[in-house]
Amino acid sequence: MNRQRTARTEVAEMEGGAALPRKSGEMVFHENWERQAFAIAVNLAERGVFAWSEFQQQLIESVAEAEREDALNPSRGYYESWLVALERLLEKKKLLSTAAVE
Amino acid sequence: MRQQEKQHRQEPETDLSDHHDHDAPANPYHTSDRSEDQDKALSERVARLEALLTQKGLVSRDALDKVVDLYEHDLGPMNGAKVVARAWVDPGFKERLLENATAAIAELGFGGLQGEHMVVVENTAQVHNVVVCTLCSCYPWPVLGLPPAWYKDAAYRSRIVIDPRSVLAEFGTEPGDDVEVRVWDSSAEVRYFVLPERPENTANLTESELAELVERDAMIGVARVAGP
Numbered sequence: 627m628n629r630q631r632t633a634r635t636e637v638a639e640m641e642g643g644a645a646l647p648r649k650s651g652e653m654v655f656h657e658n659w660e661r662q663a664f665a666i667a668v669n670l671a672e673r674g675v676f677a678w679s680e681f682q683q684q685l686i687e688s689v690a691e692a693e694r695e696d697a698l699n700p701s702r703g704y705y706e707s708w709l710v711a712l713e714r715l716l717e718k719k720k721l722l723s724t725a726a727v728e
Numbered sequence: 729m730r731q732q733e734k735q736h737r738q739e740p741e742t743d744l745s746d747h748h749d750h751d752a753p754a755n756p757y758h759t760s761d762r763s764e765d766q767d768k769a770l771s772e773r774v775a776r777l778e779a780l781l782t783q784k785g786l787v788s789r790d791a792l793d794k795v796v797d798l799y800e801h802d803l804g805p806m807n808g809a810k811v812v813a814r815a816w817v818d819p820g821f822k823e824r825l826l827e828n829a830t831a832a833i834a835e836l837g838f839g840g841l842q843g844e845h846m847v848v849v850e851n852t853a854q855v856h857n858v859v860v861c862t863l864c865s866c867y868p869w870p871v872l873g874l875p876p877a878w879y880k881d882a883a884y885r886s887r888i889v890i891d892p893r894s895v896l897a898e899f900g901t902e903p904g905d906d907v908e909v910r911v912w913d914s915s916a917e918v919r920y921f922v923l924p925e926r927p928e929n930t931a932n933l934t935e936s937e938l939a940e941l942v943e944r945d946a947m948i949g950v951a952r953v954a955g956p
Contacts, residue, residue, distance in 0.1 A: 637799070646874055653799055653800050653874065655800075657767055657770075657771065658771070659767070659770050659771040659773075659774040659775075661796050661800070662774045662775075662778060662792065662796075663774050663777075664795075664796070664799070665792040665793075665795040665796045666774070666777065666778060666781065666787055666792060668795045668799070669787050669791050669792055669795050670781070670786060670787065672795070673786065673787075673791075675786055703762065706770065709770065709773065709774065709777075712777070713777070716777075716781075721781075721784065721786070722777070722780050722781075
């Protein structure tokens with residue numbers, strides 16, 4: 627429960643490029659896969675598979691990478707960067723090979 | 729401020745799963761215009777990831793649904809609106825709320841912050857309260873959801889302290905000269921939110937009808953609750 631609470635605080639309070647897309651306090655998902663990718667990462671953090679801070683760091687890098695060429699026109703959307711970050715972190719943790727999902 | 733129009737694809741009218749598209753604002757994080765094929769590929773990629781993690785016993789459909797439910801439906805300004813409506817109809821609850829907001833809010837089943845306390849400040853005919861976080865963007869998100877972009881703007885964070893009445897006027901809120909304006913600076917330890925004044929002509933409304941009147945901005949204190 628404590629870990630869940632920690633994760634919730636950390637997820638809700640991400641800043642800058644990692645901040646969750648939102649409208650009037652509600653989360654914004656455009657496609658169902660975005661919702662699913664969001665839930666997988668949060669759930670894994672809640673279960674202690676990784677710390678939220680580890681995922682957040684990966685996400686920040688992934689978002690920055692997408693904005694490197696043109697910050698106004700990132701090469702991929704927020705949840706695509708989210709998915710890339712998730713895959714990379716799981717790869718690092720040897721929990722899957724990215725090749726297996728692509 | 730980065731702003732980019734998202735090119736909206738024409739969605740079939742019946743696709744309710746995608747209704748967010750219509751009210752979602754141009755969002756810097758959604759600038760990539762994906763084709764249907766790309767979305768299909770991404771969707772399959774996530775499904776494969778989920779299947780793999782399910783196999784390993786690391787996630788389950790049930791747990792994932794709960795996460796989505798919590799973040800998408802339970803963590804939003806609606807929670808705060810319910811707290812406000814309860815305080816308007818139940819004087820005992822209001823007293824507990826003003827005394828120990830964290831505990832009173834937990835009575836309604838909302839919470840989730842760790843050590844941080846929530847503090848409720850009441851608007852009256854004499855006092856108008858407004859909330860800011862001058863250092864960063866501390867926010868009572870278990871009751872208000874995720875903060876609006878302007879709440880994080882340096883302009884709001886500094887100007888609301890220096891000249892609250894001008895900023896309030898920009899939001900269309902103009903407390904009279906005889907009303908004291910108080911600005912509350914949130915921190916990592918204390919998250920403030922505002923109990924707005926109950927509008928007139930609402931004596932006949934039920935608690936849930938009252939909750940529907942309460943907008944996020946009124947609980948930050950930059951707006952009033954408009955009557956029905």
